[in-house]
Amino acid sequence: MQHFSARYHDGRRSIAHDATLTLRPDHWLIHYQDPSGELTSARWTLPGIVTDENFSDLFIFRYGSFPQQTIECKDRQLPAALTQHYPDRVFFKKGISRLFKLSNTAIAGMAVLVVALLGVAYWYGLPLLASAVASRVPVSAEVEMGDTMYENLLHGYDVDSTLTVKVNDFARSIDFKTRYPIRVTVVREKDANAFALPGGNIVVFDGILRKMKTKEELAALLAHEVSHVHYRHSLRNVLRSLGGYLFLSILLNDINGIVTVLADNSNALANLTYSRELETEADQKAMAIFQSEGLNIKGFVDLFTMLKGEHGDMTNLKLLSTHPLTEDRLRAAEAAVKGQRNVKEDAGLERKWEDIERGYHGDE
Missing domain, CATH: 2.30.29.30 (Pleckstrin-homology domain (PH domain)/Phosphotyrosine-binding domain (PTB))
Structure with a gap:
């Protein structure tokens, strides 16, 4: 025995x-x-x-x-x-x-191979899976998801109700060529930042408004964020991030981690980084909106230049961490300016921009 x-x-x-x-x-x-x-x-x-x-x-x-x-x-x-x-x-x-x-060395080699395959699945499979899933989510479900995230994360911000009304009035003057209901909320934060949630909610920090000089800069920022919503970039980012967290939690058998991710992630998911390809796609649609509306694409050049810090002492530029700004994007905007022929002055939009400027200068 x-x-x-x-x-x-x-x-x-x-x-x-x-x-x-x-x-x-x-x-x-x-x-x-x-x-x-x-x-x-x-x-x-x-x-x-x-x-x-x-x-x-x-x-x-x-x-x-x-x-x-x-x-x-x-x-x-x-x-x-x-x-x-x-x-x-x-x-x-x-x-x-x-x-x-098998020997310990062979088993260790197999373990390394398995980890490598899991890594490949994580880095390359998740984006493809997120994109495929996002394309099949009904717009109504996406809007509901975004509204839930919006309600959860807004508790951490101080909303400027006056500027919110004025910026929404400004946004309604522009046809963004999207099926999503666009709703802008301005919050009191000194950082130069803005982000879009799935379904159409866009949060703008008043810190970036205070650094803008023209209506075209604000229009460019909004058009860019709306384009992320329109192409479901925000939804794909959320799905990819959740997929990554869930992937790692399941891999580590961390059930509590899964619950935590699903229950408390709105703030983190609202500040995810877009890839260079997604930023370029959003820029292209946003500039097409400008072409259609007759807005001067130079607003993109001014916005990008301001974000690079050439117009003042730029600190805490969180927008650059979530929306990577490359020289290619700036050069593309400059090239689009040279090719634009239908710029027209919109007096109504200018008045709304001046009203916004008075709104944030009046509380300084």
Whole structure:
């Protein structure tokens, strides 16, 4: 007879017992102490024993009907002993059995390969999956999701109701060529920042308004954010980020982490970074809006230049961390300015911009 140290679960209580597993000709005998300290035993007949297949060095077996008994053993000699005692019975599939015989170096190499494959799936698979899922989400569901995020994150901000009304009035004067209901909220924050949520909510910090000099700069900022909404960039970012968190939480078996991510992530998800491709796509649509409305695309050049810090002492530019600004984007805006032929002055929009300027200069 051979004996192996193991951990035994009787299926009735959540606690595990230190136990000794003894291999008998037609059954297994498991000795352990119950909670009262009394030495007791469990008898498993061979036909009822089921192997829990896994790729670790922990051997798990189950027995009986629900709730099943379970025994766990880490002794690497167990597979060979089972083969010796029960030559007519297969406890492990061949692939699994061969894995147990591999050297530590080989197992480590396989582990590295698995991690690498998971990494590839994470970095390249998630964006594709997020894009595919986003394209199938109904607009109504996206708007509802965005509204929920908006309500959750707005608790952390001080809303400027007066500027919110004025900027929304300004935005309604522009046809953004989108099916989404665009709603702008201005909050009192000194950082130069703005972000779009899925479904049409756009949050603008008054810190960036105070640095603007023209109506075209504000129009460019809004058109860019609306374009992220229109192309569902915001939704794709949220889905990708949630997918990443869930991917890692599941990988680490961190159930609490999954719950936390789903319950408390609105602020983080509102400040996700867009890729260069998504920024370029949003710029192109935003400039097309300017072409259609007759707005001067130089507003993009001025906005980008201001964000680069060439117009004043620019600090805490969070917009640059979430909307990466590249020289290519600036050059593309400058080229679009040269090619524009239909610029027209919009006196009504100018008056609304001047009203916005009076609104934030009046409280300084």
